[in-house]
Amino acid sequence: MIQMNGVVKRYKELVALDHFDLHVQAREIYGLLGPNGSGKSTAINCMLALLTIQKGDITVFGQQMKPTSYALKRDIGLVPQEVALMEELNVQENIDYFCGLYVADVRKRKQLVDEAIAFCGLEKFRKFLPKKLSGGLKRRLNIACGIAHKPRLLILDEPTVAVDPQSRNSILEGIRQLNQHGVTVLYTSHYMEEVEQLCTMITIMDKGKAILTGTKDELKASVNLGDQVRIRLVNHSRQDVDAIRQLPFISRVDVQEDTLVLDMTRGESKVAGLINFLEQRDIAIGEMSLRQPTLNDVFLEVTGKELRDSV
């Protein structure tokens, strides 16, 4: 569906995309993750021929993507990060206007607009102007404007920013439904749990490069991350903590007051081994919880925990 091979995009001295590769197959929900300034939006803009590239090639639906590729554009929908609505038009008019850039037939368009309104739960707000809508509703309207013409490829650039949990849930569910109906989705977000729930394939990018690509399990497997155990011990000494550190299946120990946060090595669960060890040393366990590695952990592991200056 989308092929980006060795794409280089420079803004004077700054290299925004550095031999960037992206391959999105049909009917995937593809997640594109990266810190601020990593080049996600640049990649999308290049993909949509809004920006020139210095090297590489980009094909969409198997064809070279150019600004005049109107046939290709007919099947693409964009939900930009910034809410893009006409302030003077109400909800229905906004959707109709943007759908009108894709579909000329008035009757067909009316049906599409009604479907988009229903899909995004905006029936009660048809005649509302954008200034009267809450942030969540504006986001839903933003989405409606991008999907009304029933694109085969839908690109969503951080669509759930500043949206309440109910609206977010509704949006994610809607995306799943669209995908089930055959729409390929390219999704960017900073909310890892969304990407983890939604996306079938993920690319983590940083500094214009694709660092890691795969399913969420593949990503987790590709970094040396095991389970994390939080344990509050009832009676323990410093020597006990040092002994725990020495255990072969413990990669890291973090002491937070009376709680130990233990990062296990990757592989089969070592929790039983840990419990045995504690019993042997006669250390009582007050509380214990287990957390499996998340995409957030992978992300931070791959891109680092330092704060980034966004470009």
Add this chain to the structure above:
Amino acid sequence: MTVFKAFFQAARRNLWPVILYIGIMVMMSVMITFSMGEKQDDLVVSTQDYRLAVYNHDGEDPVTRGLISFVGDRARLVDIGEGERAVTDALFWRDVDYVLDIPQGFGQSLLAGEPMQLKTYASPNDYTHMYVDAYVNRYLATLRLYRERIPQEDLAQSIARVEGDLKQEIPIVQAKQAEEDTNTTMAWYFRYISYPLLAAITSGVGMVMAALLKRNLVLRTRVSSLSETRRNGQMVLAALTYSSVIWVVLVVVGAITSRLSLAHVLTPRFGLMLLGSFLYMLISMSIALLACAITQKQNVITGVTNVVALGSSFLGGVFVPIEVLGEGVVRIGKVLPAYWYTTAVRAVGDAGELGTAPLHTYWQGMGIMTLMLGVLLGATLLVNKIRRQRGI
């Protein structure tokens, strides 16, 4: 001084459009001053530079030739070609100021006592033609009178008499003392500075405030530890600094183009005009602040700027002399600061000596402008308060 700094950071983002705008305002001020303010000191009332064309259909008739010679001594005769179209073209393209059409048989008709009419054409907004009409009529009336009263004289003698009677002009004496050397161009410049001052300040301050007064930003600062008073104070201080820079630029440019000497600057007259323009700058700034308190949309502020700046300049007697405006318009103009500024500056700019009368007019204007400034600032505070209470 966070808000103060933020003002200039926002201004820097729109630096080039603001500089261009101010540059155009400066150019307009200079052009308008030079077109209107020159030669005011010369006290010349003459039509020597007035371009006059004569359509003579009366051939070599001595009356007609005498008239043409007479007007030729008082104005600049130009040739514009033949035909009605030539007249229209010449007037339209300003190749000529006045056209005198002498019909065939005019000379004889005058002498016969049943004079034909001379058609005259002039540009619609030209008033010097009245002066020319007056002396043309006077010449012909005098000639006819001499022919009636002294018929025994020959025509040439009568014409000579007429020319003798009308040759003398009342001399004009300059009322100002020799040492009272005033720079008239600068006085005119101060008069016209009101429009560019108001336009540049309302536009520039408006552009910056539109960015700073976005609702989310206002709400964010309202919940901060910076008090409303201090925030508003910093905003006003920033606007004042910005406006003062514009004022200084306009004054300095005016001084340079007027070739102002130090002697002119160190006079009470200059000081008073400077003070007046400073007060008007404050008023312009307060108008800008009020407009921004009411609306934060950039394109609306632009519209408001045009209406307020141009409208008040017309009504205030900046572009059209107050004497020429109708009574009704002058009454409306009196509610505008531009009117009082123009009146005050004219009073001291035109006066030879700064006697009681001009100073009285000046201080009256300044007093009223000060009151208007208070009203504008008060209105701004009130609007801000209402917005705050409504949470907008």
Add this chain to the structure above:
Amino acid sequence: MFRTVFQYNLLITLRQKSVLFWSLAFPLLLSTFFSMAFSNIYTAEIIREPIPVAYVAPAQVNPLYNLKDILGDIPLGQDGEARLLELHTAENTEQARTMVLDGQVAAAVMDGGLPQLMTNRVGPQQVVVKQVLDQVDATKQTITGLMRQNPLIPVSHIAAELNQMDYTQTASINRDRMTPDSIYYFALLAMTCLGACSAGAMIVILQQADKSAEGARGAISPASKWLRVAAAGTASWLVQVAMSFIVLAYMTLVLGKHLGDNIPYLLVILAVGTLMGFLLGMAVACMVRGSANAILGVTTSVYLFSSFLTGLMSDRVKRLVDTSLPWLSRINPGTMIVDALYSLYYYRENNYQYLISMLLACALFAAVVAVTLGRRYHDSI
């Protein structure tokens, strides 16, 4: 697709009430002021109030010729009720000087063998006073000359005869009943047409991906850039034309100002003039690189300067430009519209050359838009 973009942009423009209001407010307000200010100006009744003049008596009074009485007797206007000059007696020249410098009087007349006029500036009042003095003196010369020839000649009505004769008739070059102050209204209409440049600039801003999110959305749609610009531009331009027609209707129907009988041609000039202003705005927006605010700022500056050169603020500026910088006058879009409108006043037949000039200018601006916007296939964000 064109129709959809056109319809919605028309709707958007018509719903921007505050923008429309302030765009219309200026020409409507100003034309109202013109109506109040200039209703009598073409009759040259500039002097509506008596002119205060100081009078210094001569050392020796001539019993046969009393200049003071003569000056004090000149009527103001036709009805003869009020007097043109309001005489204030000054004891001596110094007192008269003080009165002039203080602004109490417009000028001072020092009576003597040959009277002198003292003033410190030249304005309409001073010109009238000098004219009066010149004529009074000339009358005195004439009467003296006549009496030298024949002392028995009755001279009592000579002054009145000399002043009442009117051999000149101001002919109007205008074919209709337009009065000279129509020029100001035409200049205002030209400014209204030129004001469309802001709307033109906004169209370019809203259709570019790097200037607005709406532009980005449009840029990735299958509707071509030219279709969007043309459709949105047409809608916006039509609204601007309608506004200029509203201003014209207000001037003619509400204020009762006669602007000629050739209204259809006037409407054509307004439509083409508005188009020229609109395309000028688009061209400026295409050439200026920067934020939306920067573009609008530059467009406003161009509009103001162009309007200024048309002489709306000062007719003398137009003269200065026409005489000193004629090339600037020729290329100024505002002057093109003004000249096309002025030609309605001056010429007896429609002068299509101005319309053609405006159309050529439209073509030039459209070409600039086509070339600069056309090159931006790859918008820089």
